[in-house]
Amino acid sequence: MSTATMTAPTEKKSHSLALKAGLLLVGIHIFMGLLTLVWLPYDPTAMAGGRLEGPSLLHLLGTDRLGRDLFTQMMIGSRIALIVGIGAVAIGAVIGVTLGLLAAFASKWLDDALAATLDILIAFPTLLIAMLVVAASDTANLWSAIIALGIALSAIVARLTRILAKRVLVMDYITAARTSGSSWPKIVAIHILPNIWPTLSVNFALQFGLAVIAEASLSYLGLGAPPPNASWGRILQEAQGTVYTAPLGAIAPGIALVSLAIGVNLLADGLRDTIDPTRRAR
Amino acid sequence: MSLVRVDHVSFGYTANRRILDDVSLEIAQGDTIGLVGESGSGKTTLLRLLLGLARPDSGTITFDGRPLDPRNGAFMRDFRRQAQVVYQDPYSSLDPRQTIQSIIAEPLRSLKIPGDHQKQVGDALEAVGLDRDVGTRFPHQFSGGQRQRIAIARAIVPGPRLLLADEAVSALDLTTRIRIVDLLAGLSKTMSLLFVSHDIGVVAALCRRIVILEKGRIVEAGDTAAVLANPQHPYTQRLLASVPRLTLNEVSS
Numbered sequence A: 001m002s003t004a005t006m007t008a009p010t011e012k013k014s015h016s017l018a019l020k021a022g023l024l025l026v027g028i029h030i031f032m033g034l035l036t037l038v039w040l041p042y043d044p045t046a047m048a049g050g051r052l053e054g055p056s057l058l059h060l061l062g063t064d065r066l067g068r069d070l071f072t073q074m075m076i077g078s079r080i081a082l083i084v085g086i087g088a089v090a091i092g093a094v095i096g097v098t099l100g101l102l103a104a105f106a107s108k109w110l111d112d113a114l115a116a117t118l119d120i121l122i123a124f125p126t127l128l129i130a131m132l133v134v135a136a137s138d139t140a141n142l143w144s145a146i147i148a149l150g151i152a153l154s155a156i157v158a159r160l161t162r163i164l165a166k167r168v169l170v171m172d173y174i175t176a177a178r179t180s181g182s183s184w185p186k187i188v189a190i191h192i193l194p195n196i197w198p199t200l201s202v203n204f205a206l207q208f209g210l211a212v213i214a215e216a217s218l219s220y221l222g223l224g225a226p227p228p229n230a231s232w233g234r235i236l237q238e239a240q241g242t243v244y245t246a247p248l249g250a251i252a253p254g255i256a257l258v259s260l261a262i263g264v265n266l267l268a269d270g271l272r273d274t275i276d277p278t279r280r281a282r
Numbered sequence B: 001m002s003l004v005r006v007d008h009v010s011f012g013y014t015a016n017r018r019i020l021d022d023v024s025l026e027i028a029q030g031d032t033i034g035l036v037g038e039s040g041s042g043k044t045t046l047l048r049l050l051l052g053l054a055r056p057d058s059g060t061i062t063f064d065g066r067p068l069d070p071r072n073g074a075f076m077r078d079f080r081r082q083a084q085v086v087y088q089d090p091y092s093s094l095d096p097r098q099t100i101q102s103i104i105a106e107p108l109r110s111l112k113i114p115g116d117h118q119k120q121v122g123d124a125l126e127a128v129g130l131d132r133d134v135g136t137r138f139p140h141q142f143s144g145g146q147r148q149r150i151a152i153a154r155a156i157v158p159g160p161r162l163l164l165a166d167e168a169v170s171a172l173d174l175t176t177r178i179r180i181v182d183l184l185a186g187l188s189k190t191m192s193l194l195f196v197s198h199d200i201g202v203v204a205a206l207c208r209r210i211v212i213l214e215k216g217r218i219v220e221a222g223d224t225a226a227v228l229a230n231p232q233h234p235y236t237q238r239l240l241a242s243v244p245r246l247t248l249n250e251v252s253s
Ligand SMILES: Nc1ncnc2c1ncn2[C@@H]1O[C@H](COP(=O)(O)OP(=O)(O)OP(=O)(O)O)[C@@H](O)[C@H]1O
Pocket: B013, B014, B019, B037, B038, B039, B040, B041, B042, B043, B044, B045, B046, B198
């Protein structure tokens, strides 16, 4: 019996490289975010030094125009970004996967109606929907932004889930499961979700990045929470007037945003490639 | 005594197009029947009705004397155990993300069949000519012919009395095809077999009786040898004329 279980060495290497890079990038942010719960270098709302100081051993990223320590704010930004990304994707995933599966199983009429509704929702930019919701709630609250982003993402997730589930539903192994006596809920849990999960999870990573960037944009537009719960977008906004004298205030949040978004995507790709049996051994 | 009885069954996926038209058919206990017809003649559709995956618009199907009613849960559980199916495409009939053990054990789990499932799966694997210990592997680690054996193992593991095979050897190369036909021939000694094919050569080698389906109607049925020696219906004559000589020789040798 032949066992073609060897993976091409170069391919394997790049997989684990993506996984390691992703783990490193995301790990840094998780470490910073968790650390803020027990320890901060300085009080994020108080003057910790002179105004617009450059980087030093005391202030790794210098201080802002009010003399607040920038590194402290960046650490808190990691925590906020993780909460936003995880929260929005969790909401988007639960609503989106449920709706998508419903549509895939629905009668043609209901399915068409759902698909059309989703297309219309997706046509609105995520940021615009989130802005409307946040502007409508009177306090600039992190949770209203997360819920708004989650709902906006759910339309995208639902459309993808619907297509993926329909593709799986026509497979003979679904019919085989039925003639094996498996109930539909069981078929969803055992056959459909595991087979759409690899594609979904990579999409969730993408949505995570989008959500974090969208929240940063909201904050940049003044719709985010002030320190001590400021996000990277808020830091960016506050640094905008002094970008020539103290560029780190603008550069640091930018790098943080991009590194987290890329890290999550690398991590998702890497995890999929190591966990998915059909990829692991191809 | 007849195990399956199809009585004047008609069916269409949509109201304005009939796929099966007044089909009557009997499968006796232990019989092997070849269902032959061109692509689109309704063979798979008839199997779907026989499996209770769709219901006839008119006419009745009975299994072991009881009406085949998909809404009757207690009956269906017993029926699923007794009627199993092997599909044409060995690549789409096995869930790529499940182990072989889990794939073959699915009917045992879902139909709540008692006993040591691991052992039953091992026995089924052996019965189809595979090693007992391949259970931890995944479908993509097997060839098309091996996958079809795995699909057959899943079908026989609950101990069915009726095995339906929908073009189960069509996707395989000639040598593998002959091996799988041999395997099915062995299995048909212990269960009834309805073997769907557009390959008359294979049917001739495997089936005692033959049923010819044309555009949803049964145009000819009878003893395979008799029908092939002296086809009555023009459609059967045309089907026979189009059989490549090679296939007939290969299989009968
Ligand atoms: N789910 C479906 N919805 C609507 N029409 C269908 C569906 N499945 C099959 N049909 C139609 O029913 C007819 C018979 O299809 P069926 O699959 O039963 O043929 P077949 O004899 O199995 O053909 P083949 O040898 O190609 O497998 C075809 O014309 C097909 O287009």
